[in-house]
Amino acid sequence: MNLPDWLVPLSDGVFQIDTFFHGDHFDAAYLIVEQGRAAFVDTGTNHGVPRLLAALDALGLAAEAVDWVIPTHVHLDHAGGVGLLMRALPAATLVVHPRGARHLIDPTALFQGALAVYGATAMARDYGVLLPVAAHRVREAGADETLPLAGRPLRLLDTPGHARHHLCVWDAASGGWFTGDTFGLSYRCHDTAAGPWILPTSSPVQFEPDALHRSLDRLLETTPRWMYLTHFGRVGDVPRLAGLxxxxxxxxxxxxxxxxxxxxxxxxxxxxxxxxxxxxxxxxxxxxxxxxxxxxxxxxxxxxxxxxxxxxxxxxxxxxx
CATH class of the missing domain: 1.10.10 (Arc Repressor Mutant, subunit A)
Incomplete structure (x- = not known):
């Protein structure tokens, strides 16, 4: 299969999509494919949505094949494109942390909060207009529940510390967590012979160090092989990175x-x-x-x-x- 370089097949039906937010290799969304059905984890911004839809085309999947759209949290580099994407996916349900659901149904407060951090020029350039999602298409995730994807279980875990509206997604089939920002940031430009390097993110406004320590420990309970980071890409060597x-x-x-x-x-x-x-x-x-x-x-x-x-x-x- 001849795929574009921004669409990377990993393993076990997991595909990494570079949304090109702030350039290459900074912001990833993920597509999980199982028996012709699909789920997106994180979406990037509005500007990344054409790539997410193009990924479906490249893999021979119809828009109707997407069952779930799962933003790990509602910060705009993870969920800014949710409203636009959901308009293109007629069969999909949006699954989001209960604290974040209202912000995707009516993104006015979300936009204003980001505007206060980034300013009007950056908001127009980087994010565009945030589109709402109809309430009947939104499902609030439980603190520890499992979604089925063509029989493939996707476990949703409440993981505060970076944000109180953060969840991570455990995919037993690939042995990995889709971690949003809970498991920090790791850029490939910092890789050395020692492997990847990683740092926590305390970006505004809900950093809670004690909660973040606990969330990291909960992720390690499954003995994960991989962490699928939004920033950026899949990393292994999980115990060492958790220690860092x-x-x-x-x-x-x-x-x-x-x-x-x-x-x-x-x-x-x-x-x-x-x-x-x-x-x-x-x-x-x-x-x-x-x-x-x-x-x-x-x-x-x-x-x-x-x-x-x-x-x-x-x-x-x-x-x-």
Missing amino acids: LHEQIDAMVALARPLAALPATERHAALKQALAELYRAQLQRHGLPDLDQGLRALKVDIELNAQGLAVWLDRERGAAR
């Missing part, structure tokens, strides 16, 4: 707390500097030869992680009063 994530979550908490009382602008700059120093040390230990280039690849993530840590600090300080 636990280590860095604790390091992020440790570097942030002494900065809590600083004025907002000064604190943001200090958080960005501290995160950059943390990642430089991590990448040096990992054996990356060009540390400056490695940090440049993390520019957006350092900005968003600093913003998310600031929100968490303010919430923690408010709870302590």
